[in-house]
Amino acid sequence: MQLLNSLCHIPAPAGNEVALTRFILNYVRQMSPGWQHQPTVIADERFQDCVLLVFGQPRTAVFAHLDSIGFTVRYGRQLVPIGGPRAEAGYRLVGHDSQGEIECTLTIDDETGELGYAFHRDIDRGTELTFYCDFRETATTVQSCYLDNRLGVWNALRLCETLEHGIIAFSCWEEHGGGSVAYLARFIYETYGVRQALISDITWVTEGVRPGLGCAISLRDSLIPRRSYVDRIRAIAAESGIPHQLEVEGSGGSDAKELQLAAAPWDWCFVGAPEDHVHSPDELVDKRDIESMRQLYQVLLQKL
Incomplete structure (x- = not known):
């Protein structure tokens, strides 16, 4: 959890993500020599403070937003x-x-x-x-401000350790209207032909999504993903045996909203651990859900 602790301590409110962007790029430089496969790093003025890591011959893109409230x-x-x-x-x-x-x-x-x-x-x-970041870890939980979405970023970075084919897209502004995923999605689609995505983000503990039962596969929030794509993800998750839950909500959103509205045939699905005390200094996530999320992403990127 030391990496997650470090991520939560870096201020990166929407519109001023640059400190976290620098951390990500430095982390990749230091750690990628030990990864199983080496990515192409794309981070320049075309993409403002966003970062793309491209592995092999990608079929799927994972979007994780850097910013916080x-x-x-x-x-x-x-x-x-x-x-x-x-x-x-x-x-x-x-x-x-x-x-x-x-x-x-x-x-x-x-x-x-x-x-x-x-x-x-x-x-x-x-x-x-x-x-103010007060990072608290117990044997079963992690509690801190900005687990949304530092935990999604942590998950994406951990995925890089074994990823052979795929794109990791670190986006900006998600908490305050979005905007960056539109140009990231266009570049990814036009350059690599990738048009299916997973959203590495954090959802809510509700009456139907409980802590400790696995990460949530969202069937819908304020938007509705294409059912056939979500059914593929559900089938892979069921076959894997990794604990997970199904989420159905009528509100809320994520980086997926810009994929849904893109002038390209993007499929997307939100897959993430649930947290309690949302958007507060005391966001709380069960470690079993963190591990479920990490394992499920590894399987999904192999089989999608």
């Missing part, structure tokens, strides 16, 4: 949400501006509900603030 400093000590963070008065927030490092607390106006911060000085407007 957070807050932007506005005026008069006001804060504007980035994405949909849970907001409770007293949450510890961190960041840095032209005057130095910041550790402040979230405030909520009792009358207006307006978000703000308590700090000994004014913070530069436009500064991003993220949850």
Whole structure:
């Protein structure tokens, strides 16, 4: 879990993912010599802060978003949400501006509900603030801010250790409207002819998806993937014997939304571990679901 711990400590709110991008590229440089197969690394100004790792002759792309939710400093000590963070008065927030490092607390106006911060000085407007990272590991669970989606990134990096054929796409902006998957998907489709995807992201613990029973294969959220593709994934998962659950939701979304709307025939399916305390500093995931997710992705990339 040391890699996951490191990932969770790196601030990368939507729109300012560059620190995590640099970490990913450095990690690949250091670790890829020990992987079974070597990827082509694509990371340049065409793709902003996104990263593509291309292995062999790919048939499937795995999308994992780098960014997290957070807050932007506005005026008069006001804060504007980035994405949909849970907001409770007293949450510890961190960041840095032209005057130095910041550790402040979230405030909520009792009358207006307006978000703000308590700090000994004014913070530069436009500064991003993220949850203070308190990474907690037990024998059975991991708890931290930003397991969504650092755990999806961790899963993709672990997949690289044995991956022979496939594309790992680290995207940006997912938590705040998306935008990067559109050009990534176009490049991948036009360059490699790949048009099927897995979304390495984190879903919710609900009344139908319980912790410890395996990662979730989503049959739908606010969007509906093509049933024949999802059925292929379900068949591979069932044959593998790896614990998993089926998810059916009517709301929520992921990087898949841009694949669904792409001017290319992309198939996609969300496969990810469920977490409790979503979008808070205390996101909680069962280690059995993490291991299920890791194992299932290895099998899916071999057989899809």
